[in-house]
Amino acid sequence: MSALAALFARELRLSWAGGGGAAGPAAFNLAALTLAPLAIGPSAETLAAAAPGVIAFALLLSALQSAERMFGEDTADGTLELYALAGPGLALAALVKMAAFALASLWPAPLIAFFAGLAYGLSAEASFALAAGLALAAPGLVMIAGFAGALSAGLKRAGLLIALIAAPLQVPILIFASGAGRAAAEGTGLAGANLMMTAAASLLALVLAPMGAAAALKGRLE
């Protein structure tokens, strides 16, 4: 257990070392949300209608953005072998690594989503439902992005591969998380159900993705 705690602390320190690299996804998220209205147009109705989707989509992109680094560096410098030799095993190590990444770089995502929802013209309740949906979605999105990152660790053009592999697998989470915001905005009464589905999809990813990532990483050690 203490080995996992040490790994968690190390990952957190690493992601903040060297000038706040962990802020990358949040900055990306903010930039995307600032630019989207400029592309969509200033019409308040259109913006409010598009808000849940655009905000959830921006989070998905920012979760993909640094998935390449998650396992790529450890594969390149041999740290991966040490993780495999250590007691807890690769699946738990992968889980801890991805959890640390989610915590370090995506913790502002629900906050950003809440304020962006207000800025796009959603009501406070709808913005809150959307933020809650994204808070539940973020772990699942990171897990799937990390799984894709483990599959393409150390490859040329890993970024392209990660997008192609992770995007279809992330479809359910994207649908349910943005659906929560949309249902709250339209008052259909389905926001709670959408939130529960988001949580379910996220939990499933939380269980399966670390094992998948470990299976993918094990292939690199032979």
Next chain:
Amino acid sequence: MWSYFANPGRFDGLARTLIPWTAGLTVVLFAVGIPWALVVSPPDYQQGETIRIMHVHVPAAWLSMAAYAGLGASSFVYFVWRHNLADLAARSLAPIGAVFAALCLLTGSLWGRPMWGAWWVWDARLTSMLVLFLLFCGYIALRVAIEDERLAARSGAVLAMAGLINLPIIKFSVDWWNTLHQPASVIRFDGPTIHASQLWPLLVMTLAFTVFMVTLVLSLMRSMILETRAIALGRAIERRAEAEARR
């Protein structure tokens, strides 16, 4: 029995005897099915002549899904038992499934334009087929990107299994999201709702496409086995030449 045919040499022999039969059957079925579906069968009272697109569209949809199921199953077999043939099956199923998925999307789009008035609508079934197509593309791209054969096979197997687990969830979530496509009309508890004059040519075409895919998969797997053998032989010849040069 399966482990008996897991030997590449034996499989090659089996495939060599099977391929002429399945290829012949494909030709016969298409020779019956294409005129029946495209010329003889009556036009629909609502859809008119465009219903003929269905006779390509539905088999393509069914086969792309069957190909993904086969891809997932053979990936599982490869991942657990490391049978090389299972990997060859997965490798040959992926491009075939991708092409059928693309064909399904394309014919659906051609049919949708006159019937729905749009080339593409974000309907649940269309969207899940598009996602299936993307899953195939991701699998192919991953395998192409990894040079080491064994690692490529292993990573591909992991990805295909993940996709197989996720596919029902994607299907469900997309259904939840939107539905416009007509519901299933061939396989239902209360019998098919499609008229017999359309059902029979559709069944013949589906069978024809299925046998066609079996032929393609067997020939692709065979050519991969032969390729491996040719490379191994080439290396052996090089080695012998080097040994002689040293002497």
